[in-house]
Amino acid sequence: MTAPKVHPSEKTKTLSWELKDGTIELALHHPPCNEMGTAMLEDLEQFVATLESAEGKAGALIVYSRQEAGFSAGADLRELYGTSLALTAAERVSGVRTFLERMHRVLNAIDASPLTTIAAVHGVTFGGGFELALACDLIIADKMARFCFPELRLGLIPGFGGIPRLRRDTGNGVVRDLLLTGRSINAAKAVAAGLVSQVAAEGEVLQVARATAAQAGKFNRTTSAAAKRFLKPIPHEELRREIDLFCELFERSAVMEGLRKFVEHTGAHPYLP
Amino acid sequence: MKTLEQTTEEILGLAARHFKIPREELAPSDDFYKKLKIDSLRALELITRLEHHFGIELPDYEVQGVTDFRTLASRIQARL
Numbered sequence: 325m326t327a328p329k330v331h332p333s334e335k336t337k338t339l340s341w342e343l344k345d346g347t348i349e350l351a352l353h354h355p356p357c358n359e360m361g362t363a364m365l366e367d368l369e370q371f372v373a374t375l376e377s378a379e380g381k382a383g384a385l386i387v388y389s390r391q392e393a394g395f396s397a398g399a400d401l402r403e404l405y406g407t408s409l410a411l412t413a414a415e416r417v418s419g420v421r422t423f424l425e426r427m428h429r430v431l432n433a434i435d436a437s438p439l440t441t442i443a444a445v446h447g448v449t450f451g452g453g454f455e456l457a458l459a460c461d462l463i464i465a466d467k468m469a470r471f472c473f474p475e476l477r478l479g480l481i482p483g484f485g486g487i488p489r490l491r492r493d494t495g496n497g498v499v500r501d502l503l504l505t506g507r508s509i510n511a512a513k514a515v516a517a518g519l520v521s522q523v524a525a526e527g528e529v530l531q532v533a534r535a536t537a538a539q540a541g542k543f544n545r546t547t548s549a550a551a552k553r554f555l556k557p558i559p560h561e562e563l564r565r566e567i568d569l570f571c572e573l574f575e576r577s578a579v580m581e582g583l584r585k586f587v588e589h590t591g592a593h594p595y596l597p
Numbered sequence: 598m599k600t601l602e603q604t605t606e607e608i609l610g611l612a613a614r615h616f617k618i619p620r621e622e623l624a625p626s627d628d629f630y631k632k633l634k635i636d637s638l639r640a641l642e643l644i645t646r647l648e649h650h651f652g653i654e655l656p657d658y659e660v661q662g663v664t665d666f667r668t669l670a671s672r673i674q675a676r677l
Contacts, residue, residue: 357638393638394638447638447642448638468645505656507656507657507658508641508656509654512649
């Protein structure tokens with residue numbers, strides 16, 4: 325079976341991608357804030373299947389959002405809760421494991437791509453959205469971007485590779501602070517923590533990412549890909565352990581209760597302990 | 598060191614400018630969710646702007662449950 329060809333532009337329900345001037349631009353456009361559920365997973369799978377065929381034509385990949393609220397609010401908790409309700413505990417865990425394994429394959433493919441990959445983020449960059457950004461080589465942030473791993477507030481851990489990739493990029497003190505408090509941080513703090521490499525003025529992140537992609541795309545691809553593999557090994561063993569731990573925690577009834585409170589809450593302030 | 602009144606005034610000014618509401622319509626005791634007509638996502642944006650303005654970090658758990666400008670100012674005071 326041959327990989328699907330990358331077309332100059334393609335649009336799915338939640339994503340669009342375009343090959344332009346040697347850069348692939350992947351736009352997330354799934355309202356309200358690019359929640360990562362089954363629909364986006366399927367579209368991301370379709371995208372990474374085309375990525376391989378683009379490698380000779382492009383030097384860089386930019387991932388960005390067309391949603392005003394931000395890059396991504398993370399996993400689709402409403403879908404997760406709604407789907408889980410009708411299932412037994414064993415079926416829930418089995419279903420979530422399959423979902424996580426598929427999402428890990430997608431993010432590992434982006435992480436391992438020989439292209440120079442750039443997450444151009446603005447606004448809310450939470451949970452799974454933050455994990456997608458961490459799979460990229462560079463994160464360039466709008467000044468108003470906000471980063472958070474809120475999972476522990478719901479009785480879970482990040483499940484899309486967040487902990488191993490955070491540990492790869494920054495010190496354990498920052499990792500513990502972000503995870504164990506569930507607090508959000510701004511772009512300046514994310515730069516100080518070593519997670520973000522460049523900050524753009526409000527509304528300018530895509531332009532800054534395009535200029536960065538154009539520069540990175542000038543270099544010999546074999547050299548850039550070799551440097552990337554050397555600089556940024558994929559923590560496969562930790563990623564597998566993260567899925568196991570997530571599933572172990574997901575079995576507990578407290579998680580469904582936390583999800584229920586989150587999903588059913590209708591006030592201006594979200595349910596987050 | 599700014600006084601609580603000065604900090605409150607700066608917050609009110611910033612909120613008025615950014616959310617395009619006449620400054621005189623905002624009072625320290627107002628519920629900023631209602632007065633600015635914002636949801637939790639826009640409230641995060643307000644916090645980010647306040648962090649930039651005051652040059653501080655304002656963890657969201659410190660402002661959880663805070664709804665009025667004066668209490669928000671007191672949380673910021675603790676970080677100045």
